[in-house]
Amino acid sequence: MHKGKGMKFVGDSRVVAPEARKPMLPKDYSEYPGKTEAFWPNFLLKEWMVGAVFLVGFLCLTVAHPAPLERIADPTDTGYIPLPDWYFLFLYQLLKYTYASGPYTVIGAMIIPGLAFGGLLLAPFLDNGPERRASKRPIATGAMLLALAATVFLTWQSVATHDWAAAERQGKIVEKVDIDKTAEGYQIAKDNTCLTCHGENLQGGAGAPTLIGTGLKPEEIAKIAKEGKGGKMPPGIFKGDDEQLKKLSEFISGLGAK
């Protein structure tokens, strides 16, 4: 670039005066090999169309599957089974293995992910040969395929071992109902350890559904209390007499009923 004496500027700025500027014309398209295309506006228009199609698909997803929202955070609920967002599942699953958890947490939480992500960050310096084709640099390609397979496997394992039904139950937004904790029915529920699984406010938890708004008749509830249900609720939980059973089932049946 021309420097020093004789330079002309626009006023006192550092911008060169138009008459002294070198023409900044782009190279003629014929100087490029193959069938090149102008970015503006030809190629951008095509990109725009790809973007529009993508956006329509994206909006369909948004409409079909509203973003989930569980009930408000309750730090006292110790029975909750946590689950991170899906893109952290591989790490979450890794930390469940014996040599990656407990006294070895450093291995699972730092060393293995550190090596993987460190390798990714420094890939250009680890794989510094001139070859670009994946088949001509088997170590880099193999390491990446291995990491990919491991990530997919760990994510899949995490999904397969998670109890999705319990996850839905434990996070459900339960309509707030004022529960009369002085009621006889509530006391009976407490004495018969119903609350241990179904919660202090009968809101349900990871192991048991909510008892509010069940829509069941008292007789049906009495039957479940005595005989259990679906394998999860064992039979014989209720240990009182018939009169208490009647009060209990009427109490629960009345919760959240309209």
Add this chain to the structure above:
Amino acid sequence: MLNKIYDWVDERLDITPMWRDIADHEVPEHVNPAHHFSAFVYCFGGLTFFVTVIQILSGMFLTMYYVPDIKNAWESVFYLQNQVAFGQIVRGMHHWGASLVLVMMFLHTLRVFFQGAYKKPRELNWIVGVLIFFVMLGLGFTGYLLPWDMKALFATKVGLQIAEATPFIGSYVKILLSGHETIVGAQTLTRFFAIHVFFLPGVLFGLMAAHFVMIRRQGISGPL
């Protein structure tokens, strides 16, 4: 008229080189899906940027309703989700966009990796790209807490435990993020909000600018 305005600005600021870098340049044949359909793999980077723009816009609209404190955060999200017109759509876009941006970025990373496009002279741009990847994961992690529902709280507790496992500085990292040695509460929510909305996007914009400047400077990598 438009030309006159352009000339008027150009005389003072010499914007022609800028315009040339942004718009007036060649798209080589090997990246153009119109010529080789397999070149659609070159779309992933652009789509990542597209979803990022969606994230920024939908996020700005979400902050019009969202309240970052433990009493109102969940209530405000619930209100947005169920009462506000199109609130469900805006929140849905931000929620699913977070996943999509990671999917697209992952595909873009794989494209660049398997084509060996990160080799000399593009090492620096690869490093910046991987840093963008980390920032996006950080945005995903901090954003997950903000609705303040059950899964948000407990996933964050797990995440903080993992951060705590860092040798030597683990407990400091945890306190820096959560604001307290043991409690994950009001402080944690405001900190995550600040990180999600100010710190990480600031870093992200800087890195993205560097990423794009380097692409324009070096051009796209040649065909294999």
